[in-house]
Amino acid sequence: MNDRMVQFMRWGQQGYSCGQILFLLALGGTSATNPGLVRAMAGLAYGGGSGRGTCGALSGGACLLAFFSAATPDADQPSDRLPLMLNEWTDWFAARTGQDTGPMACDDLVGPGGPAAARQGCALLVSDTYDQVVSILAAHGLWA
Template identity: 45%
Template sequence: MDDTLMQMLRYAAKGYACSQIMALLTLDRCKASNPGFVRAMAGLAYGCGNGAATCGLLTGACCVIGYFAGKGTDDEAGSEELMLMLETMNDWFQGQIGERHGGITCQAIVGEAGPEASRSICGGILAETYAQTVKILTDHDIHPQ
């Protein structure tokens, strides 16, 4: 088991949702802390709460990409490649996860099991999605560290 997977399991055991774990892994990688960002990511969990919306891992991954490539202050321009990176993430998630599970909503991915069972189902998806997020960023010369 690699360090990222171990850290994912630790965060899950502490009660963080999938989208929050995406944020926490990102902040760990940058040796940063941002509780507000982590709290905000809770709003994406389980398809924004009812399972019918897009999986929090896709929306969380897009937030992580935006964390690095988006405009954050009046003096920043943000990356001109942000929309391309978001499109790349969306296409990858739909092609990989959506095809495998019959859709990209939480209900499609975890089925009748609901959010309680999502930890066992979604752990692998979290690892794949986090790796793809880092790949997209580095492919666009953004090196989260």
């Protein structure tokens, strides 16, 4: 088990969800903090709370792309490359989860069982998600 997975487990035990963990990772790599944003990402947890909504790793990854896609940190508008990056992102996520033609709801990806079961089933997916989002941003010159 690598250091990132150990940190995921710690954050999970503290009650953080997939989208929150993605932002904790991303912000941890910068000097920025944004507790309000991390708190807001809790709304993506467990498919919006019901398990029937879109996977929080998928939507959280899209949020990460948008958050870091501005040409400058204080820009209000994302890069014009964001639509292309989002297409790359969703294509990768569909292939990674084997959901090319089906729904991408939390329950469909990790099975029913509530947020605790989802957290246990998602650590590797969230780790892969983070790596892929960073890779997309780097390929577009938006991540050093």
